[in-house]
Amino acid sequence: MKLSKVIAQNIVEEMMSVVPYNINVMNEEGVIIGSGDSSRIGNIHGGAVEAIRKKALNIIYDERKGVKPGVNEPIIIDGKVIGVIGITGYSDEVKKFIKLVRVTAVLLIEQAEANEKNQNINLKRERFFYDLVNRKIPYDEKILKIAEDCGFNISKKHRxxxxxxxxxxxxxxxxxxxxxxNYELNTNKIVFFIADDYKCNSLINELKLCRDVEKIGIGEKEEIFAISLENTRKVIEIGEKIKPNSKIYNYGELKFFIHLYHKNKDQVTNLISNIDKSEYKIELIQTIQIYVEENGQINDAALRLNIHRNTLNYRLERIKKLTGKDPKNFFQLFELFCGLIWKE
Structure with missing residues (x-):
């Protein structure tokens, strides 16, 4: 590894808070890259050069050109000298501190290296998940290798x-x-990658109980994860139209409606457009939605809507007059239902 200027200065500041002497940190060539005396940064430190050459502690007793009295000890990691730590001062006074400073410096360097490694791992995972949520073609050897490095079993179907x-x-x-x-698609959307059914059920239950979760879309297991994710978006889009009061939408349950195709959709969406022109459009659309959710049960739907059953019958009759479709007729209700799905 290479000793950076940032790490070097961090070592200096950390150690000078407890050691009453100036501390210098030199790179593998003996150049001062961190110091309590900023005027010395960039200079070659002769004592450090000698410590690097000997790979051992170098003590300077007398001041000479470019070098002040003090002790300099190489920083050796994995058998390689990556720099030198130096304490300015008369040797007898500062010698007792050099081991402490060197050990602390090594710990700080290793911690910085570990942090950088973790950052690289997290960045690699982020890139991998980005590819996973956007890639709709079969996985190649490259992505299989990255998945393995991230501890993600891409050979399993994920939901x-x-x-x-x-x-x-x-x-x-x-x-x-x-x-x-998991991956944060944006500030208000998070997608979880789940292969295990038990974990899937546990996660759904926990998300359901979480007050900060507004809607949950559940895809089916797919070999290509992006397909499952696309289906969660579809099921939420359709689910909000036909079951707006629900929190959870399962692709498996609403697949039929998602896959619906009608050559003359305009004719069906115009049914809902007729309701949109009414001054009571909000309550009438809500009436259709609740009526469908309660499987056409008048009493249950009226209870959900908090109205009398006669009021519900009046609304259903009003929908019939506006659209020409009777909600109490299963096939005509289905047309109204499709109109809700295709409504922009």
């Missing part, structure tokens, strides 16, 4: 669980920490 969140709370943070394979 996308898409959560729409209102706030990045501590609870959301803990969920992301617990179910580690």
């Amino acid at each position: 996308a669980i898409l959560a729409f969140i209102s706030n990045v709370s501590k609870e959301i943070f803990q969920l992301r920490k617990k179910y580690i394979f």
